Amino acid sequence: MRALLLSDIHANKPALDAVLEHAHRDGTRYGATYFLGDALGYGPHPREVLETLQGLRAQCVLGNHDLGLLQLAEGLKAAAVGTGTQVLVWQIGRLSERDLRYVRGWKDVLEDAGLGVRLRHGSPLSLNEYTDLDAARRSFRTWDGNLAFVGHTHVPAAYATLSGTAGEWMRHQPLAALPGQTSVRYPVPPKARVILNPGSVGQPRDGDPRASYGVYDSDRRTLEVFRVPYDIEHTQRDLRAAGLPDSLAERLSAGR
Known part of the structure; x- marks a missing residue:
């Protein structure tokens, strides 16, 4: 099975x-679509992104920004001073009750028995x-699982071990594309247990501004990370038009 x-x-x-558009070129289909959290925060299009995820019928887990927005919307925490909270408060004003109800339905952690994978935003734990x-x-x-998909760092990477105990074989491999590359393929080592991070769609932080x-191909046991150029200036214009901090627009161009 191939999972997006x-x-x-x-x-x-x-x-x-x-x-x-890139993922579904030539009519490509996937056995599952997994969203690993943080649909919200930082950007100017909260409602549009949620509508798209609903249309994909993606299996979604909560990210820390998604959870933070729900807590603010429900009065479970006070708005603190800071860019992240400022954006979440602005986004709450753009979301309907239906949008909030959709995000409330996301879990902290999901297990997909079909692929034998754990989905969580930060780490398997x-x-x-x-x-x-x-x-x-x-x-x-x-x-004690063998496969986990995570996000949160905004940096694509793979972590693998042959045993979970400290001091035994353990490896971290960054999955950054070199200049001129559009993808990086990671073959999962035989009998390894792995934690895989596909990087960030909307705010990469590895110095590469491409989405x-x-x-993940379960038959071939490979993860391929793709980098896709997008209209960064469009997002920057919308951020500035919304009166959100200019630092959020500037960092998109740098991939930081």
Whole structure:
């Protein structure tokens, strides 16, 4: 089965549109579409992104920004000073009750028994934890699965081990495309347990401003991460027209 992996769209509709056009070129179909959290936050198109995810019938998990917006909307936390919260408050005013109800239906963690995969935004153990080498090692010790898809770092990467215990074989492989490359393929080592991150659709942070998404092929045991150019200036214009912090527009051009 081939699964489409999307993460960290951050209300950037031009980036999402470019990714979906690329992913479904020539009528390509997928056995599953997984969204790994953070549809909201940072960007100017919250409602449009949610509508697109609904149309995809994607299996979705909550990201920290999605959860933060729900907590603000429901009065479960006060609005703090900061760019991230400022954007979430602005987005709440653009979302309907139907939109909020859709996001409330997302879980912290999902298990897809068909593919034998755990979906979670941060790490296999936590919505909020950034998966680095140490976090991956903790996850492999505690979580007994063989395959997890995560997001949150906005950087495509793979973590693999032959055993979950500390001190045994453990590997981290960044999946950044070189200049001129449009994709990077990662073959899962035989008998390895892996945590895979497809990078960010709407706000990459690896120095490459192109939108990032992944395709996992369970038959070939490969993850391919694709990088897709999109109309960054469109998103920047919409951010500025909304009166949101200019730093959010500037970082898109730098991929940071």
